[in-house]
Amino acid sequence: MIAARFPDGRLHLQHGPIDLIIEAFGARDEVEAAYRQAVDRFGGILPTLVRELPTLRRPVRDAYPLLHGPVARRMVEAVWPHRGVFITPMAAVAGAVADEMLQAMLAGRTLDKAYVNDGGDIAIHLGPGHSLRAGIFAQALDGAVTLTHDSPVRGIATSGRGGRSFSLGIADSATVLACTAAAADAAATLIANAVDIDHIAIERRPACELDPDSDLGDLPVTVAVGDLPPEAIAVALERGMEEARRLRHFGLIDSAAISLRGEWRLVHERSLEIGVGCARRLHGGAQSRR
Amino acid sequence: MSDELALSESERSAGIVRCDACPVLCRIRPGRAGACDRYANEDGKLVRVDPLVLLAKPDLARVAFVEGSESWAGELGKGEGAFITGIGATTTYPDYKPAPFIVSSKPDGVHMVTVVTEGIFSYCGVKVKIDTDRYLGPEQAAVRVKGEAVGHVTTAEYGSQMLSLGGVHHLTGGSKKEGVVTCDALLALCNKEPVELVIDGGSTVVVQAGRPPVVNGVREERMRVGCGSAAIGMFAPQWKDHVDEVIVVDDHITGVLSEHQGGRFLDMKPAGIRVRGRKSTPGRYFQVAQPGLGWGGTDVRDPLEIIEKIDPKQAWPGLKLLMVSTTGEHSAWFELDKDLKPQPAAMPAPVRKVVERIAENCEPALCTVLFMAGAGGSLRAGVTENPVRLTRSVRDTLTRVTLGGVPAYVWPGGGITLMVDVAKMPEKSFGYVPTPALVAPIEFTLRALDYAALGGYASRAVTLESVLRDNKVRLE
Numbered sequence: 001m002i003a004a005r006f007p008d009g010r011l012h013l014q015h016g017p018i019d020l021i022i023e024a025f026g027a028r029d030e031v032e033a034a035y036r037q038a039v040d041r042f043g044g045i046l047p048t049l050v051r052e053l054p055t056l057r058r059p060v061r062d063a064y065p066l067l068h069g070p071v072a073r074r075m076v077e078a079v080w081p082h083r084g085v086f087i088t089p090m091a092a093v094a095g096a097v098a099d100e101m102l103q104a105m106l107a108g109r110t111l112d113k114a115y116v117n118d119g120g121d122i123a124i125h126l127g128p129g130h131s132l133r134a135g136i137f138a139q140a141l142d143g144a145v146t147l148t149h150d151s152p153v154r155g156i157a158t159s160g161r162g163g164r165s166f167s168l169g170i171a172d173s174a175t176v177l178a179c180t181a182a183a184a185d186a187a188a189t190l191i192a193n194a195v196d197i198d199h200i201a202i203e204r205r206p207a208c209e210l211d212p213d214s215d216l217g218d219l220p221v222t223v224a225v226g227d228l229p230p231e232a233i234a235v236a237l238e239r240g241m242e243e244a245r246r247l248r249h250f251g252l253i254d255s256a257a258i259s260l261r262g263e264w265r266l267v268h269e270r271s272l273e274i275g276v277g278c279a280r281r282l283h284g285g286a287q288s289r290r
Numbered sequence: 291m292s293d294e295l296a297l298s299e300s301e302r303s304a305g306i307v308r309c310d311a312c313p314v315l316c317r318i319r320p321g322r323a324g325a326c327d328r329y330a331n332e333d334g335k336l337v338r339v340d341p342l343v344l345l346a347k348p349d350l351a352r353v354a355f356v357e358g359s360e361s362w363a364g365e366l367g368k369g370e371g372a373f374i375t376g377i378g379a380t381t382t383y384p385d386y387k388p389a390p391f392i393v394s395s396k397p398d399g400v401h402m403v404t405v406v407t408e409g410i411f412s413y414c415g416v417k418v419k420i421d422t423d424r425y426l427g428p429e430q431a432a433v434r435v436k437g438e439a440v441g442h443v444t445t446a447e448y449g450s451q452m453l454s455l456g457g458v459h460h461l462t463g464g465s466k467k468e469g470v471v472t473c474d475a476l477l478a479l480c481n482k483e484p485v486e487l488v489i490d491g492g493s494t495v496v497v498q499a500g501r502p503p504v505v506n507g508v509r510e511e512r513m514r515v516g517c518g519s520a521a522i523g524m525f526a527p528q529w530k531d532h533v534d535e536v537i538v539v540d541d542h543i544t545g546v547l548s549e550h551q552g553g554r555f556l557d558m559k560p561a562g563i564r565v566r567g568r569k570s571t572p573g574r575y576f577q578v579a580q581p582g583l584g585w586g587g588t589d590v591r592d593p594l595e596i597i598e599k600i601d602p603k604q605a606w607p608g609l610k611l612l613m614v615s616t617t618g619e620h621s622a623w624f625e626l627d628k629d630l631k632p633q634p635a636a637m638p639a640p641v642r643k644v645v646e647r648i649a650e651n652c653e654p655a656l657c658t659v660l661f662m663a664g665a666g667g668s669l670r671a672g673v674t675e676n677p678v679r680l681t682r683s684v685r686d687t688l689t690r691v692t693l694g695g696v697p698a699y700v701w702p703g704g705g706i707t708l709m710v711d712v713a714k715m716p717e718k719s720f721g722y723v724p725t726p727a728l729v730a731p732i733e734f735t736l737r738a739l740d741y742a743a744l745g746g747y748a749s750r751a752v753t754l755e756s757v758l759r760d761n762k763v764r765l766e
Contacts, residue, residue: 001723001724015312016313016325016326017326039470043723210319212306212319213316
C-alpha cells in the first residue's frame, strides 16, 4: 500500500490494482482534513471489495445482486440499468471506488472542489460557483471539458483498448460524462464495446485465455486491430454513437466522446470540446486516461 | 500457502502463477500482468515491474553513474559488484510470505545472501541533532507540529540540542490526528525535507537533514568552538599581548581569562572584573544569564549585563576588555574610563583577527536525522522461518543490516533496534502506510551457509543477475 504526497500537494494512494490521484481545493485546513479522511478510508477499500469478488464477477441478470460492501453496492447500482445486455458489476469498479473515496473525503468538510482520479475514472465534487477543466488525451486529438456546478455531471470515465481491462469492441477510447463516476464507468464500457465491426483485421480471443479471473469468461475480447478501411471505421463509430444516444435518451449519461483511429464522434457536444490543442491549453486539473 | 490459494493442476501446467502481493490474488497467465500492472508472469515466474534501486559496489558505497563510462557500459546487466536495496521491494503486513528478494551474490568469491525487503515499522522515530547553542526549549518539553505533540526535547549534547521525535506512543498511542501528523513529520524528515517544529516554552525551529537549522526565523551558521573555558584555553596566547581581560560568554561555562588557568599560566594580572553566575573553578562560571537567543546561547543582549562589579582595588583606568561569544558571532571591545566604567571603543586589528579565528574554528551547524526503529515482529518472518535466529545472527555480526544500502548501527541487547543516518540514504527511500507507520527499505546480508543455518528461505534465493534481468532497476 502506498500513501504519498506529490511535491505539488496532490495525494497518491495505491493498493494492489487501485491507483488514485486525489486533489482537493479550498481552505488549507479543510483540504488537509479531507486528505486525512481519504487516507483513513482507503485501507479498507480493497480488502472489503475482494471478499465479494466472486459475485461481482458474475453477469447481472434479473435478480438484483445483494451485496454488503459500499463499493460493491455502488457497482451494482451503476450496472443495474444495463442488465438487458451482458454486463458484470466489474464494469463499474474503478468509478465506484472513486465515488466512495470522494464521499469519504467530503464528509463533514467544506471544499471548493475536489476530484478522485482512479486511473482515468474520475469522481468530482464542485461547490457553488466552482468549475473544473478536465483534459482528454487520446491518440490523435485532444479534448477538454469544463464541468460547472450547475451541470449534473460529477463523473468522467474512459474505456477502450489500451486500458487495463479487456474490451469487446475496438474503440481506442470512449469517454463518458455522467452523474457519478460509477455510472460513467459502466456506460463507457458498454459504448466502447459497441464500437465494433466484423473485420478480418480484428483479432479476438476468449477473455479467460488471457486472464483466468476475467469477469468476461469465454467472451471474445479484442487483442489486436490491424488496418481498417475508412468505411469500416465509420460504421464502427456509428454503432458506438447509437449506443451512446440510447443511453443519453434514457438519462443514463450526459455526453460521450468516441475515438477510433483518429476519428472522433461526439454525443451531446455542448459539454465537450474536441480539437487539436484544446487540452494543451489546460493548466492543472484532472486528466482522463486515454 | 493455503489450499484456497493453491492452483489446480491444469492451471499450473498452463504456466499460470498466483500473485499474492495484494488481497486480489490474481492468477496470471504467462506473458501477462496482474490487475495492477505491477506484477507480471514471465515464463512462469512472478516478476515485479516497479523499479528497484540498485547501489553499485558490494561495499555499499554508492558510486555515481557516469554515462558512457567504459567500466559501466554493459556491466550492470551482469550484476557485478551491485547491491540491491529494499527501496521499491514492497512487502505485506504482517509478513506472511518470504521477503520479496533473497538475492545470492558473490562479492569477493564469498557466497552471500541478501534478503531485500521494505519493512513496515510501527515502532520507529527519529533522533534529531541540531547544532546550535541557542536555547530551543527546556528538556522534556513537547515538540509540536501543527499543534500536535510529535516528540520531546531530550538530553543536550556537546554544541548541540537533541530532539527525540515519533515513537509508538505518538504514532498509535494518542489521537488519530496526533498519529497522522507524527507520521507525516517523520516521513518528511526521513526523506530529507524541511519540517517546522514548535517547542513548548521555547523556540520554533525548522529542521532538515543535512542543512543548517533555522531557529525563530534565523538561520544558524555555526557551532560554538567550545565552551567559554575551552575558548580561553585555545586562544589565550594569541590574546595575551593585546588585552588586559577577555570574557568569553557562553550559556554553559563563561570564561574569564585573567582568573583562568590559561591566563595565570601567561602571568596575566588579575583585572578585578567579576561576572555574575556560579563560580565553578577559577575563571569558569556557570549560569551567568538565562538560556536564550543572545550572546553564546544566553539571553544576553548587552554583554555588560553579566558584569556584577568591577573591583577598584584591582582594576585600573584604561584597562582593555574584550567580550566575545563562543561562536565569535558577538564581540565588543571596551576600555575602562577614569571611574572604571567600561566604555565602548574600536577593537584593535590583532584582537579582531582572533575573534574571527573563533568563528573560523566553528564547524558549520547542521541538523542530522537518525532514523531509529525496531526490526522486530513479523518483519523477521519474511527472512527466516525461525525469527529469533535472525536476531541472534545480527547480534553476532554474522548478518549485516543495511537500510537503502547504508549500514545501520544495531543497538546491543534484545531485538533488532537500529539507527541509520537518513542523509546517506537514496532519495525518497521512505514511505508510509495509513496505520500510521513508516515504510523503510531494509536488507539483511549474510553468508549463504549461515542463512541456511538460521532457517532462511534458501530455496527462494535468486541470483543478482536474474533480479536485474526480471526487474526494472533505478541506479543510485
